[in-house]
Amino acid sequence: MDRPFSLGRPRPPDALPASRALTPGPTFLRSPGKYRFAAPIYFRGFLLPAHLTKYAYMANTILVGAQWGDEGKGKIIDVLTEQAEIVVRTQGGNNAGHTVYVGPVKYVLHLIPSGILRADKVCVIGNGVVLDPVSLVGEIDGLEKLGVKVNPQNLLISETAHVVFPWHRELDGQREVRKGKQKIGTTKRGIGPTYGDKAARVGLRVIDILNPKRFAEKLRERLDENNEVLKALGAHQLDYDQLLADYSKAADRLRPFVTNTVIYLHKATRRHANILFEGAQGTFLDLDHGTYPFVTSSNTTSGGACTGSGVPPNRMDRVVGVMKAYTTRVGEGPLPTENAEISDLLHGMGREFGATTGRARRCGWFDAVATRHAAMVNGIDELAITNIDGLDSLKTIKVCTGYRVDGQLLDYVPADCEVLARCEPVFQEFPGWQTSTEQITSWEALPVNCRHYLLTLAQLTNARLTIASVGPAREQTMFL
Ligand code: GDP
Ligand code: IMO
Ligand code: MG
Numbered sequence: 001m002d003r004p005f006s007l008g009r010p011r012p013p014d015a016l017p018a019s020r021a022l023t024p025g026p027t028f029l030r031s032p033g034k035y036r037f038a039a040p041i042y043f044r045g046f047l048l049p050a051h052l053t054k055y056a057y058m059a060n061t062i063l064v065g066a067q068w069g070d071e072g073k074g075k076i077i078d079v080l081t082e083q084a085e086i087v088v089r090t091q092g093g094n095n096a097g098h099t100v101y102v103g104p105v106k107y108v109l110h111l112i113p114s115g116i117l118r119a120d121k122v123c124v125i126g127n128g129v130v131l132d133p134v135s136l137v138g139e140i141d142g143l144e145k146l147g148v149k150v151n152p153q154n155l156l157i158s159e160t161a162h163v164v165f166p167w168h169r170e171l172d173g174q175r176e177v178r179k180g181k182q183k184i185g186t187t188k189r190g191i192g193p194t195y196g197d198k199a200a201r202v203g204l205r206v207i208d209i210l211n212p213k214r215f216a217e218k219l220r221e222r223l224d225e226n227n228e229v230l231k232a233l234g235a236h237q238l239d240y241d242q243l244l245a246d247y248s249k250a251a252d253r254l255r256p257f258v259t260n261t262v263i264y265l266h267k268a269t270r271r272h273a274n275i276l277f278e279g280a281q282g283t284f285l286d287l288d289h290g291t292y293p294f295v296t297s298s299n300t301t302s303g304g305a306c307t308g309s310g311v312p313p314n315r316m317d318r319v320v321g322v323m324k325a326y327t328t329r330v331g332e333g334p335l336p337t338e339n340a341e342i343s344d345l346l347h348g349m350g351r352e353f354g355a356t357t358g359r360a361r362r363c364g365w366f367d368a369v370a371t372r373h374a375a376m377v378n379g380i381d382e383l384a385i386t387n388i389d390g391l392d393s394l395k396t397i398k399v400c401t402g403y404r405v406d407g408q409l410l411d412y413v414p415a416d417c418e419v420l421a422r423c424e425p426v427f428q429e430f431p432g433w434q435t436s437t438e439q440i441t442s443w444e445a446l447p448v449n450c451r452h453y454l455l456t457l458a459q460l461t462n463a464r465l466t467i468a469s470v471g472p473a474r475e476q477t478m479f480l
Contacts, residue, residue, distance in 0.1 A: 059317030060275045062305040065282030066321035066374035066461070068329035069300075070354070070361060072386030072469060073322050074098025077114040077278045079467075079477050080320075084276040086122045086268055087115025088261075090308025091298035092280035093130040093164060093194065094139075095187040097355025101472045105146065108355050111136050112155065113278050117148060124261050125157045128298065128308020130194040131206065132164035133250035140253075157254060158261040159207040165247075166238055167226035168193040174233050184294055185331030187356050195287075195297035206258055209251040219244055262310030269315045277305035277316075283374040284329075284413075291417040294333025302378040321380035321463060323371055324387040325454070328361040330354045334421040337364035337400045346390055365398040365427065368460035373413040375463045383458050384467035388450065389476075394432040397453060400425035401460060430456065437470040443478050446470075 061080065065071040078100040081087055094110035101107075102117055109116070111131060113123040125131060136157075140150045168190030175192070176183045186192065197203035204222065209215045220240060227237045268275060281300040284290045289301050298304060302319045306312060326342060329335045343363040346352045352361040374380065391397055403410040403423035414420050433447035440446055446454075446468070458465035468478045 060269070060277070060311070060315055061318045061320055062277040062279065062302045062316055062378075063320045063322060064279035064302050064305075064374075064378050064380070065285075065300065066323040066371050066378070066380065066383070067282045067327055067367075068284045068335070069280075069282040070097075070328055070330065071282060071322040071324050072384070073279060074100045074109060074114045075386065075469065075472060075474075075477075076320070076322050076384045076467060077276065078102075078117055079474055080276055081115040081118050081121055083274060084115065084121065085273045086124060086265070086275045087113040088124040088126050088265065088275060088277050088305075088309050088311075089113045089129050089280065090126040090277055090306075091128040091300060091304040092296065093189055093191050094132055094135050095189045095191045095296060095356060096280035097357075098278075098280070099355050099472065102474070107143070107146065107148070110139055110356065112139055112143070112150070115276065115278070116143065116150060116154065119149070121154065123155050124265065124309070125155070125161060126261055126265075126309040127158040127160040128304060129158070129161045130164050130191060130198070130298075131157070131161045132189070133206075133209065133254055134246055135164075135189075137250045137253045152256040155257050156259050156261050156264060157206060157257045159205065159210070159258050161206050162194055162198045162203045163206060163209055163247075164190045164194045165204070165222070165226075166190075166243065167223070167230065168197070170230060170235055170238075171226075174230075174235050183332060185333075185359075186296075187331075189356075192297045206251075206254070209247055210255055210258060212248065215248065215251070216244060219247070265309055265311050269311060275311070277309065277311075279305065283378060284370060286377075289377045291333045291420060294331065294417060301374075302380075318381050319379050320382045320384060320466075321371070321374060321378060321461075322384045322386060323366075323374075323457075323461070325366060325385055325391055325457070326387065327364040327367050327370070328352055329364075330357070330359050330361045334417055334423075335362055335364055336370075336403060336420065336423045336425045337367045337398075338362050339364045345393070349390070351387075351390065365400055365425070366457060367400045367425070368457065369400055369403055369411060369425075370413055371457070371461040372411075375461050380461070380463045382466040383461060383463045384469065385454055385457060385465060386469040388454065388468060389437050389470045391432065391453075392436050392438075393434065395434060397430045397432050398427040399430060399453075399457065399460065401428050402426035438476065440470055441475065441478065443468065443480050446478075 065073055098109045098114050100114050115121045116123045143150050171193040172190045173188050230237050281296050285296045286300040327337050346363050405423045430453050431449050433449040435447050466480050470476045
């Protein structure tokens with residue numbers, strides 16, 4: 001067995017299979033050093049003393065959004081990347097917008113993992129991602145202009161990721177128009193139609209656009225069909241030569257980055273590299289577990305990290321859920337705790353505008369029914385709570401602890417999103433702290449009401465709070 005024990009996972013002693021009991025050896029002592037993110041570590045059924053946990057390596061960690069996206073995943077990934085060697089995106093496409101501040105410079109990452117902002121880390125765009133090559137080249141160029149090195153040593157692209165074409169974007173937009181009031185409010189990046197083609201087995205993959213002869217043929221075939229559809233919809237048709245030229249140029253730029261990322265990641269797990277899986281979107285935008293049809297088209301929950309990377313579940317050690325101290329959603333669909341007062345407050349502070357589309361995000365009180373559901377479907381071990389400072393000015397803060405619908409009290413998120421839309425939140429009120437938390441750098445220094453609020457959110461969510469964030473900067477992060 002090449003990985004004797006997963007050091008990072010808080011696994012109760014009696015749940016530890018004897019076959020995986022730890023024998024301290026070279027692996028255990030391999031990468032000593034600063035380990036600020038320690039989970040309780042069990043050794044042969046006993047809790048490892050704190051002074052020994054510094055020898056633990058950061059385990060393979062899946063980071064997911066526990067709400068409706070935009071939880072601050074980019075910021076937390078950037079902070080955790082310090083401890084990781086490899087950061088992998090496994091699903092979604094350039095519909096994501098992950099904001100990271102490094103000093104005064106703001107970066108918004110769409111397809112490239114947020115780990116790219118730290119030198120000597122390897123970023124991987126996995127097989128589960130849908131990739132718009134022209135947009136990706138633009139993102140690489142944009143980062144290079146800001147002084148960030150992006151080269152085939154620190155960015156690897158899966159040869160089996162599916163490719164987004166302009167007809168996917170066009171169809172995305174057309175479907176939205178046709179849905180009228182029922183529209184999803186997509187980012188119009190062509191994500192749904194590209195995953196649709198993947199499932200229908202007619203998609204083109206990165207490997208296809210790198211082979212000029214094959215690409216010329218497949219493009220002709222796919223474009224002919226899609227132009228007929230676009231014509232029938234009364235939409236603008238696309239030109240073959242232009243498309244072939246644009247995509248061939250982008251493919252040539254990306255060629256050196258493309259590799260078999262599954263094999264690369266397997267080799268990395270064999271040498272016990274620390275891998276961080278960067279989720280995009282959030283639990284309630286998941287194609288299976290979200291508020292269907294108001295969702296994105298990939299599995300945003302933790303399972304998506306396995307299928308989207310080829311790293312199997314028994315190589316994953318920990319799931320970190322990121323959530324805001326309140327709730328936001330961009331796009332249509334039910335949001336039980338939506339509230340005008342908190343929306344106005346946050347928008348008035350100049351925050352909660354989408355990182356990808358610039359749309360104002362809908363805001364509401366923290367929804368613990370939703371985050372508890374998220375903890376369940378993702379297997380969240382640890383929580384990072386962000387944007388705590390957004391609530392600094394409030395006298396009282398509400399938290400939704402149940403839904404009332406059709407005379408029933410629910411403590412889970414109903415599967416039918418029409419039922420969810422009718423749910424009335426049941427609130428519990430908490431006293432605010434009415435002090436700025438932005439400059440606070442330690443948990444103990446947070447106002448007592450704030451600590452109480454955060455620990456209650458974690459308790460209601462049913463996971464352990466390990467990170468608290470009071471601002472967008474790296475320094476505005478506390479570890480518990
Ligand atoms: P992501 O998609 O989950 O990476 O989140 P976004 O980047 O789309 O949106 C989160 C926003 O919150 C960004 O503007 C971040 O810079 C910002 N942010 C993250 N954590 C904090 C925090 O603790 N306080 C404040 N004020 N902003 C934060
Ligand atoms: P990050 O990774 C928030 C939403 C869209 C829309 C729905 C479907 O930054 O958290 P799509 O274009 O994916 O077909 O749109 O999903 N959406 C997001 N909302 N954050 C995101 O990404 C999102 N990506 C998609 O607004 O409601
Ligand atoms: Mg975002």
